[in-house]
Each structure stands twice: as C-alpha cells, then as structure tokens.
Amino acid sequence: MLATRLTLVCHGRTAAQKFARFALDEPLLEPGAVAMLPPPWQLLSAPELRARQTAAQFGCAPTLEPALRDCDMGRWAGLPIKQLQRDEAPALECWLSDSSSAAHGGESIAMLCHRVGTWMDSLTARPGHWLAVSHPQVVRAALVHALQGPPGAFTLIDVEPLARIHLQFNGRWRLRLPAPGEE
Numbered sequence: 001m002l003a004t005r006l007t008l009v010c011h012g013r014t015a016a017q018k019f020a021r022f023a024l025d026e027p028l029l030e031p032g033a034v035a036m037l038p039p040p041w042q043l044l045s046a047p048e049l050r051a052r053q054t055a056a057q058f059g060c061a062p063t064l065e066p067a068l069r070d071c072d073m074g075r076w077a078g079l080p081i082k083q084l085q086r087d088e089a090p091a092l093e094c095w096l097s098d099s100s101s102a103a104h105g106g107e108s109i110a111m112l113c114h115r116v117g118t119w120m121d122s123l124t125a126r127p128g129h130w131l132a133v134s135h136p137q138v139v140r141a142a143l144v145h146a147l148q149g150p151p152g153a154f155t156l157i158d159v160e161p162l163a164r165i166h167l168q169f170n171g172r173w174r175l176r177l178p179a180p181g182e183e
Contacts, residue, residue, distance in 0.1 A: 002127035002128075003127060003168055003169060003170040004123050004124050004126065004127050004128065004130070004168070004169040004170075005041075005128070005129040005130065005166070005167070005168050005169075005176075006120065006123060006129075006130045006132060006142075006166075006167040006168070006169070007037060007041070007129070007130070007131045007132070007164055007165070007166050007167075008132050008133075008134060008138075008139050008142055008164060008165050008167070009034060009054065009131065009132070009133045009134075009162065009163075009164045010133075010134065010135065010136055010139050010159050010160065010161055010162060010163045010164070011028070011046075011048075011050040011051045011053070011054040011133060011134070011135060011161065011162075012028040012029070012030070012031060012034075012050065012053070012054045012161050012162055013028065013029050013030065013161040013162075014026050014027070014028060014029060014050050014161075015029060016078075017136075017161060019080065020080060020081045020082065021078060021079055021080040021081060022073040022076045022077050022078060022079055022081075023048075023050070023070060023073075023077070023078070023135075024077055024078045025048045025049050025050075026049065026050060027049050027050060027053060028050050028053045028054065031053065031054075031057065033057070033162075034054065034057045034058065034162055035162075035164075036058070037058075037131060040128075040129065041128075041129040041130065041131040042063070042128060042129070042130050042131065043055060043058055043060055043061075043062040043063065043131050043132075043133075044062055044063050044064075044065040044068060044130060044131065044132040044133070045062035045063070045064055045065065045068065045132070045133045045134075046064075046065065046068035046069050046070065046133065046134040046135060046138065047064045047065075047066060047068075047069055048069065048070055048135070050135075051068070051133045051134055051135065052064075052133075054133045054162070055133040058131065058133075062133065065119070065132065067115055067116065067118070067119035068116075068119070068132055068133075068134040068135075068138055069135075069138075070134075070135040070137060070138065071106070071107050071109075071112045071135070071137040071138070072106035072107040073104055073106045073107075074102070074104035074105030074106025074107075075104055075105050075106075076088075076104040076106070077106070088103075091103035091104065095108075095109070096155055097152075099113070099150075099151030099152055099154065100151075109141075109151050109154050109155075110151045112137060112138070112141050112154075113141045113144050113145060113151045113154065115141075116138055116141035116142050116145060117141070117142075117144075117145035120142060120145055120146070120167075120169075120173065123169070124169045136158075136159035136160075137154075139157075139159045139163070139165060140154050140157040140159060141154065142165070142167065143157055143165065143175070144157075145173065146167050146173035146174065146175055147173075147175060148173075166178060
C-alpha cells in the first residue's frame with residue numbers, strides 16, 4: 001500500500017491575527033518566509049488571498065481546494081474577539097464550549113471538523129505527498145481528525161502563522177514529527 005503524506009502549512013501573519021479578530025479575506029501583513037520542502041509534492045491552497053499569497057512562495061501555482069477554506073464565521077467575520085467578549089459573551093462561550101454551536105450564524109466547529117476530515121479521507125485514494133496551505137482553524141480540524149479526537153479538542157490547539165504539521169496515511173492517519181533537519 002502506498003502512503004499518502006499531507007503537510008499542512010498555516011498561512012502567514014495577517015492583521016486579523018495581529019489584532020485578535022476573526023478574519024476577512026485579507027492579504028498577508030508581510031510575506032514571511034516559508035521553509036521550503038524538497039519536492040516532489042502537489043501544492044494545494046485554500047481559496048482566500050492570505051493562503052494563496054503564502055502558497056505562491058513555494059514557486060509554483062497551487063490548485064485551489066475549496067475544502068481548505070477558512071471556517072465561516074458568519075456575522076462575527078472581521079470582529080475583534082474583545083468586542084465579542086463584551087457584546088456577545090454567552091454566544092461566544094457557547095461556540096467555544098459546544099462544538100455543534102453556530103451561534104454566529106456560520107459554520108460550527110463540528111461542521112468544520114467534518115468538512116476537513118471528509119477531504120482528508122478523500123486524499124487517501126491518491127497516494128503521494130500533498131502540501132496544503134490553509135488556515136489555523138483548518139489545521140486544528142485536521143489534527144482533531146488525524147488523532148481521532150473529539151471536536152472539543154479543537155480549542156486546545158494553537159497554530160501559529162507559517163506553522164506546519166506532517167500527517168501520513170497508511171491504513172490510518174498518523175501525526176509525523178520529523179527529526180531535526182528532516183522534512
């Protein structure tokens with residue numbers, strides 16, 4: 001059985017991350033520098049500008065993958081977390097503590113985890129190395145799926161700009177932590 005490798009790269013820093021607000025489709029603050037991975041890999045990107053700008057640093061045009069899009073934050077898109085803590089504290093707490101909550105009118109954490117997990121499982125029929133640039137929430141959902149964790153584990157994972165994780169499927173998804181200097 002041939003293995004499917006998936007390297008997920010979080011997009012670079014944006015104003016939303018800098019100022020603690022839910023993102024809109026915005027550009028990167030600065031390009032940053034992605035650590036290159038040796039080819040061969042097939043490059044995928046979420047459709048949002050910040051992901052496409054990060055993917056462009058790998059030197060080839062990515063295939064846009066709708067399943068990698070950021071979580072739909074509904075009416076909270078673009079709003080600062082502090083404002084939501086002040087004006088919609090019960091709804092924000094509900095969204096953070098109940099993975100099925102869509103208090104903002106967008107996508108629940110459970111829905112996001114299901115979408116990302118379904119996409120990951122579709123990759124298992126296509127062996128090879130996939131390099132996918134996406135968003136912190138999508139990377140969290142991928143980890144929850146690979147580790148077969150409950151959707152509630154989603155809020156226990158922090159993903160920094162340009163962070164990357166390595167997953168491998170050979171009968172089941174596994175988190176792969178490379179040795180120093182190995183990718």
